[in-house]
Amino acid sequence: MEIDVESVSPRDWEELAVHLRDSGYATRRLKEILDLPDSVPEIIKNIGRYSLFHNDELAEIEGPFPVLARLFMLCGHVSAAEIDTLDPSLAQLLRRTKLIVAVEGDAQLLRATAVLTEIQGRIFLSDRLFENTGTDFLVHATPQSCMPPHASSLELLDALRRPAGATSFLDVGCGSGCQSLLFATDYARIAGFDPGTRQVAFARANAHLNGVDAEYVVDRWETFPPERFDHVAFNSPDPRVAFDFINAGLDHVLADGGYAQVWLSGERLAPERDWAEHVARRLTGPGDWRIDVLVHTDSPFALTPHDLAAGALPEGTLLVDHPAKEQEYLDGLRERGAAEVSSLTLTISRR
Numbered sequence: 001m002e003i004d005v006e007s008v009s010p011r012d013w014e015e016l017a018v019h020l021r022d023s024g025y026a027t028r029r030l031k032e033i034l035d036l037p038d039s040v041p042e043i044i045k046n047i048g049r050y051s052l053f054h055n056d057e058l059a060e061i062e063g064p065f066p067v068l069a070r071l072f073m074l075c076g077h078v079s080a081a082e083i084d085t086l087d088p089s090l091a092q093l094l095r096r097t098k099l100i101v102a103v104e105g106d107a108q109l110l111r112a113t114a115v116l117t118e119i120q121g122r123i124f125l126s127d128r129l130f131e132n133t134g135t136d137f138l139v140h141a142t143p144q145s146c147m148p149p150h151a152s153s154l155e156l157l158d159a160l161r162r163p164a165g166a167t168s169f170l171d172v173g174c175g176s177g178c179q180s181l182l183f184a185t186d187y188a189r190i191a192g193f194d195p196g197t198r199q200v201a202f203a204r205a206n207a208h209l210n211g212v213d214a215e216y217v218v219d220r221w222e223t224f225p226p227e228r229f230d231h232v233a234f235n236s237p238d239p240r241v242a243f244d245f246i247n248a249g250l251d252h253v254l255a256d257g258g259y260a261q262v263w264l265s266g267e268r269l270a271p272e273r274d275w276a277e278h279v280a281r282r283l284t285g286p287g288d289w290r291i292d293v294l295v296h297t298d299s300p301f302a303l304t305p306h307d308l309a310a311g312a313l314p315e316g317t318l319l320v321d322h323p324a325k326e327q328e329y330l331d332g333l334r335e336r337g338a339a340e341v342s343s344l345t346l347t348i349s350r351r
Helices: 012-020 027-034 041-045 048-057 064-072 087-095 150-158 179-182 197-209 241-247 275-280 305-310 325-334
Strands: 100-103 105-110 117-118 122-126 131-132 137-139 170-172 189-194 215-216 229-235 256-269 289-295 338-350
Touching: 012 087, 012 197, 027 041, 027 048, 027 064, 027 087, 027 117, 027 241, 041 150, 048 064, 048 131, 064 117, 087 150, 105 117, 105 229, 122 197, 150 179, 150 229, 150 256, 150 338, 170 179, 179 189, 179 197, 179 229, 189 197, 197 215, 241 256, 241 338, 256 275, 256 325, 275 289, 275 338, 305 338, 325 338
Parallel strands: 170 189, 170 229, 189 215, 229 256
Antiparallel strands: 100 105, 117 122, 131 137, 256 338, 289 338
């Protein structure tokens, strides 16, 4: 069982936010309490690894934060007795909203039904991608899952820059609402859409959790009503979708004087001299765009020509989701004539 987001009232989300703040729920707190050497962004990007290696260590530390972090950051199990050490109103809220449920086969153990990721003081509710049972590490991700903020989210967030005089923000493919709820909270109008009903439900819940007035709807860029926004952000799921949107959808939603920022992971082919040429060759729409290309350095989505020649993916790569797929991926790159792989953020404005 995973959480039914739409069954939880806005008032409950707002109450949860207060409890989390009072408990010191923050990724930096996890870093400090475990004396982790990596930065907060690195911990967020690699939270599964930290669960695997540090969940048992965190269980030895008393207090409300370690209990909550094991449940909602590291996706581990906690005992019913540990839940009873929390503020009674918080424990009741977690049970009432079904954010925690009994582990199947053991009523004295509880697990979370969602993830709560803290970034820059904001809380993001999303689906669990894994579960640490203490004896096994289970993967729960499905195509319908609402992803927690992750490496690509943070790369785009780091690249976002507000256009001069911008007052409206559109979060395309909003997912959990990460870009709009972290970057655009002082814009007069915040909107977003996603084709996934579950993603939109999470984005709406996160707006309540963070006290932000934002409008999220279920839609696709192909059918989203033509309304122009000063700032458009899109963390695209793949480059084909990114360029389809740029070529056929962006003109309908970008206001004059504003710009769009689109994240994608691309494969530069051998005949292409640089990433600017790679992008230019994929523009087919009627829009007359000025595009600045930012290549993200040290990205887990990157593969240098040296890496490709060596026939190995770098440590920490996110280009494949399992080591067994590495050789197939490398063979595919060679067949397609790829010279390198990198993640890009395109900043796009009208000429």
